Amino acid sequence: MAVATGSVRSAFSLNGHESPTVGPLLFDQYRLHPSAWDELFNRGGNPHDYCGALVDRLGRLHVTEFDNRRASADLAFVNQGVTFSVYADQRGVEKIFPFDLIPRPIPATEWATLEKGLEQRITALNKFLDDIYHDQRILKEKVIPEDLALGSKGFRKEMVGFRPPGGVYVHICGTDLIRDAAGNFVVLEDNGRTPSGVSYVLENRAVMKKVFPHLFQDIRVKRVEDYPHRLRDALASVAPEGAGSPPCVVVLSPGQYNSAYFEHSFLARHMGVELVFGPDLFVHDDVVYLKTTRGPQRVDVIYRRLDDDFLDPEAFRPDSLLGVPGLFRAYKAGNVTLANAVGTGVCDDKAVYPYVEDMIRFYLDGAEPILKNVPTYICARPDDLKYTLDHLEELVVKAVNESGGYGMLMGPSSTAAQRAEFAAKIRDNPRNYIAQPVVTLSTVPTWTDEGPAPRHVDLRPYIITGKSTWVLPGGLTRTALVKGSLVVNSSQGGGSKDTWVLEGR
Amino acid sequence: MISRVAEHCFWLARYLERAENVARVLDVNHTLLLDFHVPAEQQWKPILIITGLHDYPHEPTAENVQEYMTWDEKNPFSITSSMYWARENARIIREVISGEMWERINYYHLWLKADAREVYDTNRHEFYAQVKRINHLVHGIADATMSHGEAWEFFKLGTYLERASQTARIMDVKYHTLLPKVEDVGTPVDNAHWLAILMSCSGYEPFHKKPKSVPMEPGAAVAEFLLYDAEFPRSIRRCVWECEGAAEAAAGNPVGREPTAAERQIRELLDWFDSRTSADIMRDGLHEALTHIVDSVIKIGNAVHASFFAAEVKPPPRPRAAMSQSQS
Numbered sequence A: 001m002a003v004a005t006g007s008v009r010s011a012f013s014l015n016g017h018e019s020p021t022v023g024p025l026l027f028d029q030y031r032l033h034p035s036a037w038d039e040l041f042n043r044g045g046n047p048h049d050y051c052g053a054l055v056d057r058l059g060r061l062h063v064t065e066f067d068n069r070r071a072s073a074d075l076a077f078v079n080q081g082v083t084f085s086v087y088a089d090q091r092g093v094e095k096i097f098p099f100d101l102i103p104r105p106i107p108a109t110e111w112a113t114l115e116k117g118l119e120q121r122i123t124a125l126n127k128f129l130d131d132i133y134h135d136q137r138i139l140k141e142k143v144i145p146e147d148l149a150l151g152s153k154g155f156r157k158e159m160v161g162f163r164p165p166g167g168v169y170v171h172i173c174g175t176d177l178i179r180d181a182a183g184n185f186v187v188l189e190d191n192g193r194t195p196s197g198v199s200y201v202l203e204n205r206a207v208m209k210k211v212f213p214h215l216f217q218d219i220r221v222k223r224v225e226d227y228p229h230r231l232r233d234a235l236a237s238v239a240p241e242g243a244g245s246p247p248c249v250v251v252l253s254p255g256q257y258n259s260a261y262f263e264h265s266f267l268a269r270h271m272g273v274e275l276v277f278g279p280d281l282f283v284h285d286d287v288v289y290l291k292t293t294r295g296p297q298r299v300d301v302i303y304r305r306l307d308d309d310f311l312d313p314e315a316f317r318p319d320s321l322l323g324v325p326g327l328f329r330a331y332k333a334g335n336v337t338l339a340n341a342v343g344t345g346v347c348d349d350k351a352v353y354p355y356v357e358d359m360i361r362f363y364l365d366g367a368e369p370i371l372k373n374v375p376t377y378i379c380a381r382p383d384d385l386k387y388t389l390d391h392l393e394e395l396v397v398k399a400v401n402e403s404g405g406y407g408m409l410m411g412p413s414s415t416a417a418q419r420a421e422f423a424a425k426i427r428d429n430p431r432n433y434i435a436q437p438v439v440t441l442s443t444v445p446t447w448t449d450e451g452p453a454p455r456h457v458d459l460r461p462y463i464i465t466g467k468s469t470w471v472l473p474g475g476l477t478r479t480a481l482v483k484g485s486l487v488v489n490s491s492q493g494g495g496s497k498d499t500w501v502l503e504g505r
Numbered sequence B: 001m002i003s004r005v006a007e008h009c010f011w012l013a014r015y016l017e018r019a020e021n022v023a024r025v026l027d028v029n030h031t032l033l034l035d036f037h038v039p040a041e042q043q044w045k046p047i048l049i050i051t052g053l054h055d056y057p058h059e060p061t062a063e064n065v066q067e068y069m070t071w072d073e074k075n076p077f078s079i080t081s082s083m084y085w086a087r088e089n090a091r092i093i094r095e096v097i098s099g100e101m102w103e104r105i106n107y108y109h110l111w112l113k114a115d116a117r118e119v120y121d122t123n124r125h126e127f128y129a130q131v132k133r134i135n136h137l138v139h140g141i142a143d144a145t146m147s148h149g150e151a152w153e154f155f156k157l158g159t160y161l162e163r164a165s166q167t168a169r170i171m172d173v174k175y176h177t178l179l180p181k182v183e184d185v186g187t188p189v190d191n192a193h194w195l196a197i198l199m200s201c202s203g204y205e206p207f208h209k210k211p212k213s214v215p216m217e218p219g220a221a222v223a224e225f226l227l228y229d230a231e232f233p234r235s236i237r238r239c240v241w242e243c244e245g246a247a248e249a250a251a252g253n254p255v256g257r258e259p260t261a262a263e264r265q266i267r268e269l270l271d272w273f274d275s276r277t278s279a280d281i282m283r284d285g286l287h288e289a290l291t292h293i294v295d296s297v298i299k300i301g302n303a304v305h306a307s308f309f310a311a312e313v314k315p316p317p318r319p320r321a322a323m324s325q326s327q328s
Helices: A049-059 A063-080 A108-132 A146-150 A198-211 A213-218 A227-237 A261-271 A327-332 A353-363 A382-390 A416-428 B003-031 B040-050 B062-070 B079-092 B099-113 B116-122 B124-145 B150-176 B188-200 B204-208 B218-228 B236-251 B261-274 B278-284 B286-309 B323-327
Strands: A083-086 A093-096 A099-106 A172-179 A185-191 A249-253 A274-277 A281-284 A287-292 A295-298 A301-304 A337-339 A395-399 A408-410 A433-437 A443-448 A451-460 A462-465 A469-471 A476-479 A495-501
Touching: A049 A099, A049 A213, A063 A093, A063 A099, A063 A198, A063 A443, A063 B099, A083 A261, A099 A108, A099 A198, A099 A443, A099 A451, A108 A172, A108 A185, A108 A353, A108 A462, A108 A469, A185 A353, A185 A451, A198 A213, A198 A227, A198 A261, A198 A476, A198 A495, A227 A249, A227 A261, A227 A301, A227 A462, A249 A261, A261 A274, A261 B079, A281 A327, A287 A327, A287 B003, A382 A416, A382 A433, A408 A416, A443 A476, A443 A495, B003 B040, B003 B062, B003 B079, B003 B124, B003 B150, B003 B188, B003 B286, B040 B062, B040 B150, B062 B079, B079 B099, B099 B116, B099 B124, B116 B124, B124 B150, B150 B188, B150 B218, B150 B236, B150 B286, B188 B204, B188 B218, B204 B218, B218 B236, B218 B278, B236 B261, B236 B286, B261 B286, B278 B286
Parallel strands: A099 A495, A249 A274, A249 A301, A301 A337
Antiparallel strands: A083 A093, A172 A185, A172 A451, A172 A462, A281 A287, A287 A295, A395 A408, A395 A433, A443 A451, A451 A476, A462 A469, A476 A495
16 A cells, blocks of 8 residues: 655755655655554555644655665764664674664644653652552552562662652653554553663754754754753752752763663763762762762762662672662662662562552542553463463563563464473463563554565653653654564664654644 | 763873874884885884884784784784774763764774775875874864863873873884994984984974084984973973873862872973983983883873872761761
């Protein structure tokens, strides 16, 4: 099925003049996916009404010209070293996170709903964390099984009775959304520990503006560039008592060999704060200091990009050299803010996630969840376990504490041997697994060797919470680059797209 | 600034400077003595010796030595190694250097991995010229786009310290280029060597614009120029003097401040220079003097490390918010 590219030819072209290039136009040979929701075209092959202008402008590009621009965008990423590292050898191989130039639009009205839904969700998650480390009302009233919550690997008993400065637990949340075949956004999971990817959102936008300046002049897209300042302000707003004015905020990275080092550096650069490694910090009298060329300097807020386990060898893993001895003591003494707080992994647990809708009703006076979860089977529950084992071929099975697409079984594309192996693992440790029906993720035209073709995407918006909550308009659209694949993680060879929250309408 | 970050600034500059100087020496040596029949061993072995490599396992032919000093990743002094480490230091402190600086450094890192080999194979001189330009470009960009604050002072400190050492090492080529007989001093070959050394330090024109204190001895005049000239940015005393300024600025300048170990060590080398003349040095042995300078630079490097990068941390006695805890 051919896709309409708009019937009226205007004098407009992306260069400001008609391109002399011949050959097919960008969307001439685009064929919709047989069952997925397409983010640009309706089932009739016409653009959705909110993105007519975008499709019209892009659709006037010839395939060859588009490919030239794609090459120049790629070069920009290479030259700027916009990379993530792959743990292959000692020096670390840096790879470009593949970027696709066809943006993924979201209409303003739909975004407004998502934004409200995400705010509602993060409010409930923060209340849940506060509750779980204090009164545990939600467990006492049996909304969530106690052993499930307290048995989570992310639950930190050291946090019981402690309230972080400002009362915020998850300062930065990346909630993964997908759009099902009917076009509804549903939540796949919440990343409440150290979600990454936001640097690519900002870098993608910067490159898009260089490559398609005219598109931005004609189509109003919400700005994403405020993110670093919003983040810095939010972090400063929850600085501990006695902090300097302004508070000293730092980004703590495990070091230059970490896969997300580019992002750590990017955020520090754009927030205008120091990027530090564990050995740059020390704790004295329960206060955290930075080692500078002119002596120690007090640190008030740490945006830490390493997991709880590695934060403090005195409190957690003694073998870790990445963290800061005594940091947790300083935290418990109320002298430093950690973002995200210690112990947020309990809400990041994939077996706790199915209860978020209940948390919303429980903590927000019976409010109905604006965003729905993907139906989830928790293998810790006997009925769910049986269903999962009986229907492995139809389900996606995930280990509850893994991320990056690791520890996963994609039922429909699995072999009998893989299913047998997974069944054994699940029986062995049911608490460690959940299962979800396969959702046919929506598609967006994505450049491939054969021209634009539908590829599945998800969406990770970023939600920042300090004294108030702010949602980055858009987020990271991740694309599965392999035909038919539903796995979009960068560590699994996925790419990304610019997400356009359109103004107006 | 963070001690570790200061150290990366310092080493970024040192590696860039080192790559440039290796390219200089290789380039000049490549075209040196085309008119004179000097055995290859005599011409190329000194290059290895001055970088401190006494156990080079292969025949020191022109191609072997150039290959080793340009491309060998296992050779820590090769151009590729220096550029790799320069870029790695830059990558770690991208939040400190300017974006434009980073992009240039990254660009040349990619260039060395891709197109550079072809330039090297087809136009050797152009290749070396390009490598030299990298450092010039980065310094120009840094000057124009980076804040001239503390990070900048460490960048300068690294540049001048490395350059002082490199000029000394380049001059020492003369000692290791085995002149068979004392009578050869002042011969055309001897003079050509000195000229080559001058060119390796980019000092040909500035030198010839200067009135000479020893006009009849080109060797002594070149040595004086490269050791003492106050205006030439690659003369060793000038480099050490620049180090002094950068170290003072990096340490901050409140009145009555105790000088850091780094400043004291730099001062010691400056005093050494000022307590003798170029003629004294030539009389007592240039090689010995250059060895003293190279050793002093190493001492200064260690003192810089101790003063700024690994300074003993003395926490303030009464932290603000922790007071109530520590009193209870």
